[in-house]
Amino acid sequence: MTVEKRKLEHIDIISSQNVSHDYNYWDDIDIIQKSMPEVDYDEIDTSTSFLGKKLRLPILISSMTGGHPDTKKINENLAIAAAESGIAMGVGSERAAIQNRTVGDSYSIVTEYDVPFRIANIGAPQLIKQGKNALTDDEIRYAVELIEGDALAVHFNFVQELSQPEGDRNSKGIKKRIGELSKKYKTIAKETGAGFSVQDSLEFKQLGVSAIDTGGRSGTSFAAVESIRSRNRSDEQKERVGTTYWNWGIPSPMSLMFANVELPVIASGGIRTGLDVFRGLSMGATLGGLASTFLKAALKSDKDVTDLVLQLETELKTAMFLTGCSSLKDIKKVRKVYRGRLLEWMNQT
Ligand SMILES: Cc1cc2nc3c(=O)[nH]c(=O)nc-3n(C[C@H](O)[C@H](O)[C@H](O)COP(=O)(O)O)c2cc1C
Numbered sequence: 471m472t473v474e475k476r477k478l479e480h481i482d483i484i485s486s487q488n489v490s491h492d493y494n495y496w497d498d499i500d501i502i503q504k505s506m507p508e509v510d511y512d513e514i515d516t517s518t519s520f521l522g523k524k525l526r527l528p529i530l531i532s533s534m535t536g537g538h539p540d541t542k543k544i545n546e547n548l549a550i551a552a553a554e555s556g557i558a559m560g561v562g563s564e565r566a567a568i569q570n571r572t573v574g575d576s577y578s579i580v581t582e583y584d585v586p587f588r589i590a591n592i593g594a595p596q597l598i599k600q601g602k603n604a605l606t607d608d609e610i611r612y613a614v615e616l617i618e619g620d621a622l623a624v625h626f627n628f629v630q631e632l633s634q635p636e637g638d639r640n641s642k643g644i645k646k647r648i649g650e651l652s653k654k655y656k657t658i659a660k661e662t663g664a665g666f667s668v669q670d671s672l673e674f675k676q677l678g679v680s681a682i683d684t685g686g687r688s689g690t691s692f693a694a695v696e697s698i699r700s701r702n703r704s705d706e707q708k709e710r711v712g713t714t715y716w717n718w719g720i721p722s723p724m725s726l727m728f729a730n731v732e733l734p735v736i737a738s739g740g741i742r743t744g745l746d747v748f749r750g751l752s753m754g755a756t757l758g759g760l761a762s763t764f765l766k767a768a769l770k771s772d773k774d775v776t777d778l779v780l781q782l783e784t785e786l787k788t789a790m791f792l793t794g795c796s797s798l799k800d801i802k803k804v805r806k807v808y809r810g811r812l813l814e815w816m817n818q819t
Contacts, residue, residue, distance in 0.1 A: 473566040474538040474573060479699055481535060481544070484762055485769055489694040491663070491687045494740045495721035498812035499749045502805040507794035514787050515797045520734060520756055521621055521656050521680055523587045526556025527783055528751060528798055531775075532683075532738055532761035533591040533623055533660070534768075536577035537566025546579045547768045551775035553583040555783075558757065560589035560623055564613040565596055568605065574616055581618045589658065590619035594626045595638035597647040604647075607654075614655060621656040623683065624648060629664045629719065630692035633712040635705060637696075645677060652678035661685035663692055663739055665720030671729040681734040683759060686722035688740025690762045693718060724815045726753050744785025751801045 483489060518528045531548050535541040545561060552559040559580065567574040580588055590613050596605045614622050631637035651657050658681045659666070659674045665686030666674075674682055697712025720728070722739035729735045737750025738759035747758030760782075767774040790796070793804045808816055 473563075473569065477535060477537045477562065477566065478540060480695055481541070481765065481769075483695050483698050484690060485765055487698060489691055489698065490689055491691045491717050491719070491740065493717070493811060494688045494742075495686075495723050495812045496688055496740055496746045496749050498808060498810040499723060499752075500807040500809065501749070501752065501789065501793060502807065503792045504794045507791055509791050509794055509796050511787065511791050513796060514790050516783065516786060516790075518756060518798050520558060520587055523620060525558055525586055525757075527779070527786070528757045529557045529747060529779065529782060530589075530736055530738075530757045530759040531557065531559040531764050532759040533560035533562050533589065533625065534761050534765055535562040536564065537562060537573055539573065539576060542576040542579050544765075544768045545576060547772040547775050548764065549580040549583040549585050550772035551779060552585045554776055555779040556586055557779060558587035558589065559585050561591055561617055563591050563593050563625065564616065565593060565605075567616060568609045568613060578616050587620045588617050590614040590617050590622045592622065592624055594624050594644055594648070595628070595631055595641070597624065597651070598640060598643045600638040600640050610651065621658050621680065622651065623658040623660040624651065625660045625662050626664075627662040627692060629715050630662065630696055633693045633696035633708065633715055634699065635708050645673065648674070648679065649677040652680070656680040658683050658736070661725065661739070663687060663690055664718060665722065665725030665739065666728060667720060668728040671731045675731045675733055679733070681736065681756075682729045682731075683736040683738055684722065684725040684729050684755075685759070686725035686739040687717065687719035688722040689742075690739075691716050721812060721815055723749070723753060723812055724819065726750060726755055727816075730754060744782040744787070745789050747782060747786050748789035748801060749806075751798060752804045752806060754802060
């Protein structure tokens with residue numbers, strides 16, 4: 471199966487079926503509010519900066535797509551909205567364009583709009599030799615330049631790779647390559663739903679990455695996606711691997727706490743609302759990243775995406791108002807109560 475075709479299957483499955491982890495740990499964070507917040511809602515400032523660029527809101531459209539002609543419109547809708555709303559966006563894995571440059575425009579369409587921060591994307595498994603050769607330095611430069619990237623996200627998705635029949639299964643040498651890339655690009659180490667440990671985050675810092683996108687368990691499960699793909703192909707063995715690992719991983723808020731290594735951090739994995747973005751920021755994140763929530767809007771129109779950003783903004787500002795925060799830096803001081811399964815994790819790690 472080609473990478474291009476697989477990308478379409480992912481979009482189809484994620485937009486039409488429930489492939490979430492069974493528990494959303496962001497719900498285990500209650501915020502202590504103030505009945506006398508002493509804030510004027512209309513003066514609330516949501517602007518921030520991320521790796522040297524100004525954003526109007528602390529929101530990222532997480533890496534999703536590109537690589538098939540049908541995905542060009544999705545990236546265009548996202549880019550129009552990101553430019554209009556002043557938020558950051560990533561494109562999906564650019565391996566498809568590296569292998570077949572004729573689909574490059576499904577990614578480079580994002581350069582036609584004034585997106586304040588663009589993130590290129592490649593997979594960590596492709597940085598090293600698998601059955602096939604690793605990506606070369608020239609190919610990686612092509613991926614960054616194709617979208618005029620401000621940073622390069624390297625995504626870690628080994629649960630997914632091991633749940634798919636055609637998946638990569640070598641990880642030896644990955645740290646050395648991350649270190650090399652971090653010297654050339656603003657590199658973002660990005661998980662895609664299984665979260666990072668404290669050890670991972672400390673190592674990323676030592677390797678010189680510029681930021682960590684913590685993507686843990688709470689939202690889209692790629693083991694679940696692969697399980698459904700395998701079921702559709704009647705591959706019972708792989709279907710079962712995907713089902714077994716459906717809920718694998720470090721919860722998103724834990725992954726965020728583990729990334730407390732004095733680097734900019736993106737909270738992601740199961741962020742659905744402006745309140746979830748607020749929860750992430752209150753725990754030290756610079757941005758909140760959403761993928762599947764944006765996908766559904768992007769399949770409709772750029773206006774649907776812009777409306778969604780407005781919705782997230784309203785929800786974020788509501789939480790800011792109710793906790794007496796007139797700017798994002800105040801959010802880190804907000805008091806919280808952790809409970810449920812998140813508290814179990816906190817008590818044992
Ligand atoms: C349709 C779709 C495609 C994705 N493709 C990529 C990808 O190519 N590269 C990547 O780093 N992450 C990819 N992701 C993962 C997201 O960036 C994000 O880490 C993950 O979905 C968790 O966020 P969510 O719970 O808000 O969906 C994809 C997600 C979706 C929904």
